[in-house]
Amino acid sequence: MSSQLSRAFAPVPSRIEDAKAVGLRLVRPVRSRARKAPFVVVVLTVLSIGLVGLIVMSTVLQAQSFEAARLQSQATSLQTQQQALSREVDRLQSPANVAREALAIGMVPNANPAFLRLADGKVLGKPEAAVAGSNITRVTP
């Protein structure tokens, strides 16, 4: 097949003679000075960096996603704990609880309002000692 092809593309002998006559001659084909290897390396490098980058990024994102999920659940549990503690605080500082504690250590509510005016040291109203059992004596649950 190749012999047929080269025969088909071979120059006609008369034309070679004509070329020689005008001073043309056959020269060696010029070899390209650019080498192929560096180009391939560059392309491969870019591709691999891209690939590795993608893998790294996606791994990091995945890892962060797990971290986010973990932190989220931690936040929820802390929020729950905060609610539990603040409810406990509310319960402890509720008037009923404070009154119960106060009555337990023998304090008596005072139903005789009187004031001390700081400007001149005058007592407004008629101060009177609160008598045990004269006011609230228990806290109904």
Added chain:
Amino acid sequence: MNAAQVLTRRRLRACLVIILVVFALFGARLFQIQGLDASAYAAQAVASGTQKKVDPAPRGAILDRNGEELATSVDGLTLTADPKMTVDNAPQIARILREKLGNEIDYFDTIDKLRTPDSRYVYLAKDLPKWTADKAIAALDKAGLPGVFSEKETLRTYPGGKLAANLLGYTNGAGKGVAGLEQQFDKTLTGTDGSSTYEVSPTGQRIPMADSTVTEMVPGRDVQTTIDRDLQWYADQRLADAVQASSSDWGLAITMDVKTCQIVQMSQAPTFNADERSGMDDSNTVSRAVQNVYEPGSVMKTVTMAALADQGKIAADTPIVVPPKMTIDRFPIGDYWQHGTLKLTAAGVIALSSNLGTIVAAQQMSDQTMYQYFSKFGFGQKTGVNLPGESKGILTNGSEWTKANHATISFGQGVSVTAMQMMRAVGAIANAGKMCEPSVVTSTVDKDGTKTAVTSPASKRIVSKDAASTVTRMMEAVTAPDGTAPAAAIKGYRVAGKTGTAWRVDPTTGRYIRGQNTVSFMGFAPADNPRFLTYIVLDKPYSNAGGGSTAAPVFHDIMSMALERFGVAPSGSKSPKVAQTW
């Protein structure tokens, strides 16, 4: 071509046809999926990998005047179980739940539930705080006992328990307010739930950078009330003690700032505990201050006197001849004590609470004039307090009054009121003749703390300033040592007040019941510059209880505490001496 070759060719053709038919089927199906149902399948694919989460908006809190929480919301859980999975381990599961949840569940009841036959879904416990339920779930996980699940919900809590329960109201199972402020401000308190949709991996982690949509939730607004939490608690307790000591059916104690008409305390006994959901029957959950009508009795005499004083027909020292008894329209009327003909001043009539003296004084007014004054004082009309289910009481039109009506209405029988109406009317006398609408809410607050004020109508003049001060003078005589309620006097202060002992009406027959009373005391202090008005009502106490002996001491204690808490110092002036007789 020989026979064998023909056979082979036929077989080849048959195979070709079969292959073509199969490929044609594939092609048709491909066309259907890619061409016809493409969007539906794409949506299905996305849906299988996405998760939609509802972000429940927390219900707003109800705050007292200083920002203390009276009602608030926390995360809660409902525990459910699949009896098919729990039937074998029921006692172990019940034991762990009982250990972690305490009295929230009953051990034997829970075992029965966990063994429910032919069921795959039972409720074990509702309205559990999340922190408690979480502990139970974790303990079950640790013990390797499957079949108990939790569902998220918002739990309404009332840190004060019974505190101001009838004012605050409560929410139903769906979290909707169905009584009190919870009902009236339900729209304000309820937020808008948000939602988020995002793609998740099969293990449930969110896929980063995938599509997600988030609709922000809008939390409910807080409602700030005019209530002072500590005073409210004190009044709740003091009233509960009084109701028990006097074996009354129920009692009310309300305190209002007369300058602004803000209710600083509104107590009712017996009451309920919305936090523990105990005592929630109708007789406890009704808000008696606005929903219960009753005949007020002698407290109404202050309104009659204010009407007369405004017309210039009476002063504190106006002489009145009080007969021993009267019969009007064949209806005998007397005073609570036996007496002959008395020569009392108007102040004496109020100080001794004489029905007959009041009738004599009120006869100076026509039916229409008296009716108009009572209407101006707001009887027969709702107050502006803006609470659900408010009653407007009963005041029949003056044109329909009989002589007996005119007489009895002047001392508070034959007219039905709510406690809030009575507060508003006497509040006008305390506020120098100007009446304002009682209010319980000052503002609504959004999550950034921005307040939006809730406005109430401006105050309007009902009677002249002089008329108000005349009646105040008469009312000061009530708390004097020779008045009907010396127990209401607060040492160092000038206190104006009026007792009430009204006959109770049997709601079924509409007739008065002998020996059953509604006793009350209404008073304000300091009388020379009124700041607070307190009203105590005790319904059906033991039979010889009176306003002065039973209700006045409660008034004394609650009023004293209010003056002390709000730093209202006495001016030091003395009550003017007004003669009770002539």
